[in-house]
Amino acid sequence: MLGDDFYLANNDERAQELLVGLRTLESYLDDVNQRESLLGRAVMETRAAIESINALPTQRNAQGLFPLGAGVFLPSAAPPVGKLIISIGADVAVEKTKKEGEAYLNERLKELETSFTALETQKAEITNRMNATRSALQTLMNKPQQK
Numbered sequence: 001m002l003g004d005d006f007y008l009a010n011n012d013e014r015a016q017e018l019l020v021g022l023r024t025l026e027s028y029l030d031d032v033n034q035r036e037s038l039l040g041r042a043v044m045e046t047r048a049a050i051e052s053i054n055a056l057p058t059q060r061n062a063q064g065l066f067p068l069g070a071g072v073f074l075p076s077a078a079p080p081v082g083k084l085i086i087s088i089g090a091d092v093a094v095e096k097t098k099k100e101g102e103a104y105l106n107e108r109l110k111e112l113e114t115s116f117t118a119l120e121t122q123k124a125e126i127t128n129r130m131n132a133t134r135s136a137l138q139t140l141m142n143k144p145q146q147k
Contacts, residue, residue, distance in 0.1 A: 011140055018137040025130045032126060036119045039112055046109045053102050056081040 057064065057078045064078035084101040087093045096104060 011143060015137060015140050018133055018140065022130060022133045022137065025126055025133065029123065029126045029130065032119055032123045036116065036123065039116045039119065043109065043112045043116060046105055046112060050102060050105045050109065053084070053098060053105070056098065 058080055060080060062078045062080070064076055065073040066076045067073055081098055083095050084098060085093050086096050086101055086104060
């Protein structure tokens with residue numbers, strides 16, 4: 001009888017450990033989901049910037065719209081673009097040609113996509129660990145019923 005009590009206490013402790021581990025994994029998964037969302041937005045923004053650079057006027061007297069906000073635009077003449085100012089982080093910006101700017105953004109896009117892929121892999125690993133923990137917890141919870 002004493003052995004059965006010890007066995008049940010051990011199962012309760014193990015179940016608590018598994019539950020704490022599961023909550024920790026859920027927290028990690030939430031963090032990865034948030035980072036994935038941020039990276040997704042950064043990828044979309046970078047792609048949009050590349051498309052915008054490609055759409056910049058190359059001839060003189062091209063017409064464009066300057067956004068003022070709240071859906072209001074100001075028609076304006078867009079000069080041909082020779083140089084771009086690109087933020088490289090830490091409040092530092094550099095001047096680059098249109099071609100250099102596009103190359104820089106393409107490189108940044110590759111880095112973002114690599115990070116995004118790494119997060120997807122990490123997310124899959126966490127999900128697998130969560131499933132294994134849930135399975136172990138379920139097995140543990142079913143054991144007392146079998147005795």
